[in-house]
Amino acid sequence: MTEVSQPLIQFMLSDIDGTLLHPDHSLSQANIDAVRKLQKAGIHFSVASSRPPRAMRQQIEALGIKLPTVAFNGANIINPDGSLLKAHRIPATAARTSLELFASEAVAVWVFADDQWLLLNPEGDYVEHERNTLGYDFVQVDSFDDYLDRIDKIVAASKDFELLKRLEVQLNPLIAKSALAARSQSYYLDVTALDANKGTALETLADALGVPLSHTAAIGDAGNDVAMFLRAGLSIAMGQAEVGVKTQANYVTDSNADDGLAKAIERYILPR
CATH class of the missing domain: 3.30.1240.10 (Hypothetical Protein, Haloacid Dehalogenase-like Hydrolase; Chain: A; domain 2)
Known part of the structure; x- marks a missing residue:
């Protein structure tokens, strides 16, 4: 996908493994600081993962996320208090x-x-x-x-x-x-x-926040992230992603080992 004119981003949804976290599953200070800059700038931030809800709590707490989060690729949308907002289960x-x-x-x-x-x-x-x-x-x-x-x-x-x-x-x-x-x-x-995908989840959260999809951003590294790339106003693939994922994004940032999320926030999301 070719680059697009920069929309004013009001909400960013990020994958966790391979994106927010380093290859060893650690959360770097660079990514923590970048997310805090977003929040300070008034830009909403949340996470969407293939992980179960209870396997996301550590990252949610470390980043101070106060919005609903997305688990199981969108099968569960979880309220900030840990209760279930929405569930899509496999028939x-x-x-x-x-x-x-x-x-x-x-x-x-x-x-x-x-x-x-x-x-x-x-x-x-x-x-x-x-x-x-x-x-x-x-x-x-x-x-x-x-x-x-x-x-x-x-x-x-x-x-x-x-x-x-x-x-x-x-x-x-x-x-x-x-x-x-x-x-x-x-x-x-x-x-x-079928309805449990990160694209539908992005749309659900954006609607709850009153943010048009054209003013949302999504970042990820895998095939299950493409659904949110296709809905977001701005999409960013990680540097280590497969070619088929990169071609679906507006931008490609550095790898997760090199804090590609933090660099993407600085380059493409934060107001100039």
Whole structure:
């Protein structure tokens, strides 16, 4: 996408992992300071993540965010007090279709429901990585059948990144009327309800704030961030993002390892 004339930004929505955080999942002082500058300038700031709500609390508190936040790629919108403002859960038929496809492939499968991280095999790919990211442990179950009517997110995790790309292409036509599969990282393929995407979440928050979409900004690094790029007045991709993500953004900033979010705020968001 070509660069656009600079709108006056009144609200910025940011991805967390790969954007706000360094590769080691730490929150840098540079990014904290940049967000505080936004808030001081009267520009609203919030976060949208594929993470569960309770795995976002540390970042929300560190940044002093007093607005609703977005979890599970938009499946949950959370009030500042931690209560649930809105939920979009995967229809049971789409959940079963996704789980059956993933069960036929060499991928780890996780389900997020009832504020729990559920899995069948604790030895699967990226389990330890996810435990460290979330800050809490999984619950091992024998089957996901008892949760089919209330799943917030399904994840297929694999070290075979090309397999996840193929599964994304294969699954989406099968669930197109009710759910969406999108990679939140090269190693994670997320399934959420059709209305559970960061673009719809951006529109919901902007409407609540009384901010026109043309005066919003979105920043992210992965395929699940493109939905908010397409709704925002200004979109920014991280420097380490895949080419397909970068081409959907108005600007490309530095990588998350180099505080690309802080640099983007200084270059494109803060009033001159």
